[in-house]
Amino acid sequence: MSNDPTRPRKVDDLIDSRLMARLDTLDVVSRKIFLGKIQGERRSRRRGQSVEFADYRPYSHGDDLRFVDWNIYGRLDRLFLKLFLEEEDLSIAIAIDTSGSMDTGTPNKLDFARRLAMALGYIGLVNQSRVALFGFGANRTERLIGLRGRRRTREMGEWLLGLESGGDADFTSSMRSISLAGQGRGILIVLSDLLLAEGAEAGLRAVAGRGFDVFAIQLLSPEEVDPASGSLSGDLRLTDVERDAPIEVSITSRTLDEYKTRLNEYTAKLRDFCVQRGITHMVVRTDVPMDELVIDYLRRRGLLR
Amino acid sequence: MTWLDPFAGLLALAALLPPLVALYFLKLRRKDRTISSTLLWRTATADLRANTPFQRLRFSILLMLQLLVLALLAFALAQPEVSGGARAARHALLVDRSLSMQTKDAGADATRFAEAIEQAHERVAALHGGGFWFGQTPAIMVVSFASTAEVLTGFTDGRAQVDAAIGAIEPTDASTRLADAIALVRAALTPVNPDDPNAAAPDEIVIEVFSDGRIDDIASIALRPEERVLFHPIGKAATSNTAVAAVGVARDPKQPADVKTLARLSHFDTTSRTVDVELLVNGRVRSVLPEPIEIPAQSDDPLLGILPGEIEIAFPPLLLPDGGVIEVRIVESDALKDDDLGAVVAVPPQPLRILLVGGEGFIIRSALESLGPRELMEMTTEEFEAATRADPASLQSFDVIVLHGALPATAPTARYLVFGGGEGISGVEAYGEKSDAFAVGSRPDHPLMRFVSLDELFVHSHQAVAATERGEVIVDGSEGPLVLTITAPGTQVVLVTFDPLDSNWPFQRGFLNFVANSVQWLATFSRPVSDAPFKPGDVVSVMVGAAAIPVSILHPSGEEITVTSGSDGIASVGPLMRTGVWTVKWSGGDRRIAVASRDLMESRVNAVESLEFADETIAGRTSGGLSRSALWPWVLLAAVTLLIVEWWWYLRQV
Numbered sequence: 001m002s003n004d005p006t007r008p009r010k011v012d013d014l015i016d017s018r019l020m021a022r023l024d025t026l027d028v029v030s031r032k033i034f035l036g037k038i039q040g041e042r043r044s045r046r047r048g049q050s051v052e053f054a055d056y057r058p059y060s061h062g063d064d065l066r067f068v069d070w071n072i073y074g075r076l077d078r079l080f081l082k083l084f085l086e087e088e089d090l091s092i093a094i095a096i097d098t099s100g101s102m103d104t105g106t107p108n109k110l111d112f113a114r115r116l117a118m119a120l121g122y123i124g125l126v127n128q129s130r131v132a133l134f135g136f137g138a139n140r141t142e143r144l145i146g147l148r149g150r151r152r153t154r155e156m157g158e159w160l161l162g163l164e165s166g167g168d169a170d171f172t173s174s175m176r177s178i179s180l181a182g183q184g185r186g187i188l189i190v191l192s193d194l195l196l197a198e199g200a201e202a203g204l205r206a207v208a209g210r211g212f213d214v215f216a217i218q219l220l221s222p223e224e225v226d227p228a229s230g231s232l233s234g235d236l237r238l239t240d241v242e243r244d245a246p247i248e249v250s251i252t253s254r255t256l257d258e259y260k261t262r263l264n265e266y267t268a269k270l271r272d273f274c275v276q277r278g279i280t281h282m283v284v285r286t287d288v289p290m291d292e293l294v295i296d297y298l299r300r301r302g303l304l305r
Numbered sequence: 306m307t308w309l310d311p312f313a314g315l316l317a318l319a320a321l322l323p324p325l326v327a328l329y330f331l332k333l334r335r336k337d338r339t340i341s342s343t344l345l346w347r348t349a350t351a352d353l354r355a356n357t358p359f360q361r362l363r364f365s366i367l368l369m370l371q372l373l374v375l376a377l378l379a380f381a382l383a384q385p386e387v388s389g390g391a392r393a394a395r396h397a398l399l400v401d402r403s404l405s406m407q408t409k410d411a412g413a414d415a416t417r418f419a420e421a422i423e424q425a426h427e428r429v430a431a432l433h434g435g436g437f438w439f440g441q442t443p444a445i446m447v448v449s450f451a452s453t454a455e456v457l458t459g460f461t462d463g464r465a466q467v468d469a470a471i472g473a474i475e476p477t478d479a480s481t482r483l484a485d486a487i488a489l490v491r492a493a494l495t496p497v498n499p500d501d502p503n504a505a506a507p508d509e510i511v512i513e514v515f516s517d518g519r520i521d522d523i524a525s526i527a528l529r530p531e532e533r534v535l536f537h538p539i540g541k542a543a544t545s546n547t548a549v550a551a552v553g554v555a556r557d558p559k560q561p562a563d564v565k566t567l568a569r570l571s572h573f574d575t576t577s578r579t580v581d582v583e584l585l586v587n588g589r590v591r592s593v594l595p596e597p598i599e600i601p602a603q604s605d606d607p608l609l610g611i612l613p614g615e616i617e618i619a620f621p622p623l624l625l626p627d628g629g630v631i632e633v634r635i636v637e638s639d640a641l642k643d644d645d646l647g648a649v650v651a652v653p654p655q656p657l658r659i660l661l662v663g664g665e666g667f668i669i670r671s672a673l674e675s676l677g678p679r680e681l682m683e684m685t686t687e688e689f690e691a692a693t694r695a696d697p698a699s700l701q702s703f704d705v706i707v708l709h710g711a712l713p714a715t716a717p718t719a720r721y722l723v724f725g726g727g728e729g730i731s732g733v734e735a736y737g738e739k740s741d742a743f744a745v746g747s748r749p750d751h752p753l754m755r756f757v758s759l760d761e762l763f764v765h766s767h768q769a770v771a772a773t774e775r776g777e778v779i780v781d782g783s784e785g786p787l788v789l790t791i792t793a794p795g796t797q798v799v800l801v802t803f804d805p806l807d808s809n810w811p812f813q814r815g816f817l818n819f820v821a822n823s824v825q826w827l828a829t830f831s832r833p834v835s836d837a838p839f840k841p842g843d844v845v846s847v848m849v850g851a852a853a854i855p856v857s858i859l860h861p862s863g864e865e866i867t868v869t870s871g872s873d874g875i876a877s878v879g880p881l882m883r884t885g886v887w888t889v890k891w892s893g894g895d896r897r898i899a900v901a902s903r904d905l906m907e908s909r910v911n912a913v914e915s916l917e918f919a920d921e922t923i924a925g926r927t928s929g930g931l932s933r934s935a936l937w938p939w940v941l942l943a944a945v946t947l948l949i950v951e952w953w954w955y956l957r958q959v
């Protein structure tokens with residue numbers, strides 16, 4: 001991590017107490033009902049001891065008599081057992097792209113991803129969800145799994161601060177690796193710029209096929225959205241931070257218009273792909289205030305409630 | 306617009322334009338930037354041919370600005386000027402300094418002459434506005450012209466010398482003749498040996514005429530192939546003018562002290578004009594006509610062209626026993642002031658002293674007696690010849706010597722009226738006798754012929770003579786000259802080649818008038834002050850009576866110069882180029898000389914727009930003007946400014 005004073009160096013830099021207080025009231029929402037490992041605060045497909053009625057079944061030997069519906073028995077003279085949706089815990093996996101391209105931009109995209117992951121992870125911990133963090137970069141996938149409960153917040157923050165950036169991310173392999181991690185089905189939040197030469201479709205397809213409720217949050221810096229605002233002008237030789245082959249570009253209004261068109265096409269194509277596979281795709285600029293993003297935007301997009 | 310160095314501009318364009326455009330074909334020197342991903346840029350730009358040495362030339366504001374800067378630099382190097390014609394190797398500047406050039410047109414701040422001088426200076430500046438690399442300064446000759454032409458400087462490339470020559474041109478009130486000026490220019494161009502067939506053909510010469518176009522002899526001048534005329538018209542065509550065309554005085558023989566003044570006023574305009582006229586004697590107003598004089602408008606004669614509206618006026622007789630300077634002046638000023646005043650010097654009445662030699666008949670004596678001379682002395686031919694040897698000075702005291710017979714070879718310098726004898730007179734060649742002659746032509750405008758009719762003249766016999774360069778035929782007869790004037794230093798002769806008694810002339814009224822005219826005309830040469838006005842350009846010989854004495858000449862404007870009389874006791878004054886009264890003073894006396902313009906062409910001051918030579922019409926330069934300002938410094942400034950803008954734009958992009 002560089003010596004830039006604006007970059008986070010401690011957990012408090014990732015999330016402050018004021019934001020934490022506001023996040024305490026939020027919870028992560030899944031559009032799917034997953035089978036949790038332990039009883040949590042989620043409804044499950046498995047009917048069991050829960051407050052929410054699901055169905056009836058005939059009483060069989062050995063059943064808990066506490067769940068017999070005596071009213072039915074009074075009318076039908078037969079024993080039926082009430083079935084309830086069992087509330088189980090939710091698995092929240094947050095995958096952070098730590099490739100070289102993420103360590104660019106003003107504000108820095110990786111730092112933004114750290115803060116966002118910290119906020120989302122904190123919400124999951126507060127709500128007794130199982131939180132897992134993945135950092136995927138060049139030829140490696142770091143992970144921190146099995147977090148549950150508010151007291152794991154600092155541990156999560158320190159792990160996020162320790163993420164190293166660099167290299168060319170193999171997005172598809174990383175997503176397969178995460179999907180096979182066996183952390184149980186749940187919500188997968190992918191934080192990446194998703195500007196991949198091979199495309200993000202294969203990777204997202206891999207996690208979506210495993211039953212994850214996937215949220216692909218595409219982080220773009222302001223200069224990536226509008227290069228003219230980032231003093232990108234004149235005749236330039238542009239070098240990709242993850243590639244060696246530079247390209248030569250003369251920045252003109254026409255070139256800028258063409259770039260924006262290509263960006264819109266790229267994100268639109270990605271969004272269409274995500275919609276077809278039940279993936280929520282969001283484009284987030286890194287200059288958006290974190291509280292505004294979490295409390296307002298992500299609630300509107302259905303990730304939080 | 307004129308390009309002083311067009312080749313410099315073209316050379317700069319040819320040398321710099323291809324490299325500049327080639328630089329834009331070549332790959333740009335780009336600034337390295339690292340970004341998160343080039344994924345979108347790769348598809349967004351067409352500028353991806355990283356391995357090709359040249360790129361497609363694209364629209365670039367920088368390229369446009371640099372091309373514009375280059376074009377401006379090339380433009381500046383070509384050294385444009387506004388405006389003027391192409392330069393030749395030699396230019397002759399001919400500046401009109403005649404009377405009409407003293408006109409001050411309506412709305413003008415200066416006279417036409419001053420404007421001509423200014424334009425000539427500007428023209429020199431334009432011709433000398435040479436370029437740094439390819440400029441050629443032409444050789445310039447300066448000639449002023451009026452009734453005569455004068456070379457101010459020969460062909461030279463020295464600008465200071467040319468400017469000094471132009472500045473030395475003095476205005477005159479003379480008439481305008483261009484032929485002499487053209488001849489001087491041609492003389493300056495003539496090879497050393499004009500008969501040399503191998504001599505190089507004369508270079509092209511540009512003759513630049515600065516004039517209002519009122520040139521008397523323009524139609525008689527034919528241009529040569531190598532001569533190109535640029536006419537710089539000066540003045541306005543709508544300018545009108547009124548002039549005192551002539552002033553004359555007459556004395557009543559019965560009241561010699563009374564002087565009657567006559568004047569003729571001319572007016573050039575399409576409408577009539579009313580003026581007040583006053584009479585001045587020795588600078589003081591002595592008489593004013595009681596009523597304004599209305600001068601009619603000019604007329605357009607189908608044969609003679611434009612004729613001025615004219616009117617003759619007469620002032621009441623003035624008592625002027627001692628003579629004086631009589632001036633007639635138009636009170637209201639107009640465009641040309643110099644011809645608003647006419648002057649004449651009236652001499653004191655002096656009875657004539659006449660010597661009649663060999664006058665056997667009474668006819669000539671009676672004619673002379675009718676003039677009322679103070680003295681009419683008679684001598685025989687022998688007595689006269691003896692007197693010429695013994696005391697020639699006593700003979701010179703006579704105003705006129707009338708001879709009836711041949712003029713002796715020993716005759717002193719004097720004024721002679723000779724009847725019937727041409728032999729021995731320097732200026733004519735006698736070769737026999739002719740008979741039965743009559744007049745076939747005469748000079749009616751000559752003073753001798755005033756009120757003289759020769760229609761019924763018959764001469765039985767007369768001496769056959771031929772005039773030389775000193776003689777001028779006044780009356781030409783069917784068999785040869787009948788009346789001549791001969792001019793020699795100190796001597797003026799009126800020669801009648803026949804004896805009046807051998808003709809029917811004595812029986813005609815014209816004979817008496819002729820004798821009177823002759824005596825009066827000859828007497829004017831003997832008097833210290835002539836009452837006949839001179840015209841501008843004349844040279845006046847004043848008899849001061851002593852050799853090598855200082856003679857002071859007072860200009861009408863007040864300027865005074867001093868000359869020295871010659872060994873013959875004569876001081877030459879002039880040429881008198883301005884109208885007005887000149888005063889000549891010497892230790893023994895003084896003489897006032899009136900100079901007046903007699904050229905009505907000069908009073909017609911409406912400027913013309915073209916010069917109509919004998920074989921070519923040259924239109925005046927009306928477009929672009931004479932003044933040519935150098936544009937290239939301004940273009941260079943614009944280029945530098947544009948370069949700053951281009952640099953700013955470049956910094957803004959990078």
